[in-house]
Amino acid sequence: MKALILAGGFGTRLRPLSCTRPKILFPIVNKPLLQWTFERLTKNKIEEAILAVNLQTEVFIKQHRISRCELHIAYSRDPVKKPLGTGGAIKKAEKLLGHDTSFLVLNGDIFADLNYREILKIHEEKNAAATIALHEVSDPSRYGVAELANDNRIKKFIEKPLREEAPSNLINAGVYVLSPEIFKYIPKGRKVSLEREVFPKLTEEKKLYGYVFDGFWMDIGKLEDYLKINKILLGSFANQQKYKIGSKVKIKKPVAFDKGVSIGEKTVIGPYAVLGRNVIVGKNVHIQNSVILPGTTISDFSSANGSVIGENVIIGKGVKIGEGCVLGDHVKVRDNVSLARRVSVCPAKEISESVLTPKSII
Numbered sequence: 001m002k003a004l005i006l007a008g009g010f011g012t013r014l015r016p017l018s019c020t021r022p023k024i025l026f027p028i029v030n031k032p033l034l035q036w037t038f039e040r041l042t043k044n045k046i047e048e049a050i051l052a053v054n055l056q057t058e059v060f061i062k063q064h065r066i067s068r069c070e071l072h073i074a075y076s077r078d079p080v081k082k083p084l085g086t087g088g089a090i091k092k093a094e095k096l097l098g099h100d101t102s103f104l105v106l107n108g109d110i111f112a113d114l115n116y117r118e119i120l121k122i123h124e125e126k127n128a129a130a131t132i133a134l135h136e137v138s139d140p141s142r143y144g145v146a147e148l149a150n151d152n153r154i155k156k157f158i159e160k161p162l163r164e165e166a167p168s169n170l171i172n173a174g175v176y177v178l179s180p181e182i183f184k185y186i187p188k189g190r191k192v193s194l195e196r197e198v199f200p201k202l203t204e205e206k207k208l209y210g211y212v213f214d215g216f217w218m219d220i221g222k223l224e225d226y227l228k229i230n231k232i233l234l235g236s237f238a239n240q241q242k243y244k245i246g247s248k249v250k251i252k253k254p255v256a257f258d259k260g261v262s263i264g265e266k267t268v269i270g271p272y273a274v275l276g277r278n279v280i281v282g283k284n285v286h287i288q289n290s291v292i293l294p295g296t297t298i299s300d301f302s303s304a305n306g307s308v309i310g311e312n313v314i315i316g317k318g319v320k321i322g323e324g325c326v327l328g329d330h331v332k333v334r335d336n337v338s339l340a341r342r343v344s345v346c347p348a349k350e351i352s353e354s355v356l357t358p359k360s361i362i
């Protein structure tokens, strides 16, 4: 079975971090999301992945040198400045996917621990045109929502309904098995939303099915989700990580350090801190509940709590970075500055004064 990974979205809700990297390359516990996806595909014995990208994303992915595991990788590119939407991107990959067998489609920005063979089984049993992996959440309004009949058929599919209008709490997890007949339902050469145009049509024709799974699932659509997924995954496996850190550093597990991390004396790291490759942390620093991307320096007596700090950021001495703050790549923060809460700073900005209320600095 081939897999198509939808990876051409813009991730506007993840700014300022998504100004400089596509969603699929966000590191989750120091490993890009796309790498997690490749590993899961390989584990499920899938041999070929097609990435539905735009030009910018393709360039980023190639620069990142992600290990392909054992996968054969191909690219299917949206036209420049004309995103095709989720349906259009599938249609564009028609030749690469072929008409011989059903294939898997994944939203590239989700983390879903599910067995692809099981969804394929339901798909084949039901002779469906499309089978959607469904996951139960408490607030379905940010997602596509399905109403299931007893035989796994989806009676109704609504994309991002008002909360009171959602027919159930079962949401589209962004993992599908599609039969080649799906191509007939997608008009060529224009933007098409699979969720808004194609799925409702399939429900009318009784060709849309659902596979409910309850494994771990998350979408990294918003920054809070990004911190949360790092936290959950840290909690589940980072305790086994071995690292060499000076004896005068206090580690409160779970934490994760990539290669080349250096930490000064009397610094407290954790709980829930992820430090990327070559991050340099000074003395008497406290980092908790935060993700620090590669190449960043945090100087003495500073702290970060509940924040995400981009790549190659330079943080001076005595700086306080509070809950919900996000610093884009290459930002500089001068000594003794406080960023109290929910301050987001665009890439390469220099901050020399404290900001005590939520604000975007662009």
Ligand code: GDD
Pocket (backbone or CB within 6 Å): 006, 007, 008, 009, 010, 052, 053, 054, 078, 083, 084, 085, 086, 089, 106, 107, 108, 109, 110, 142, 143, 144, 145, 159, 171, 172, 173, 174, 195, 219, 221
């Ligand atoms: N190639 C290409 N071209 N890919 C695209 C395009 C496009 O024009 N638009 C979106 N994508 C990719 C995104 O990169 C993402 O991986 C996936 O398609 C879904 O798009 P999002 O923009 O992230 O949609 P969403 O998060 O609002 O909603 C989708 O995901 C939810 C689950 O996380 C929908 O599929 C919902 O129904 C679903 O519940």
Ligand code: MG
Pocket (backbone or CB within 6 Å): 107, 109, 219, 221
């Ligand atoms: Mg999304």
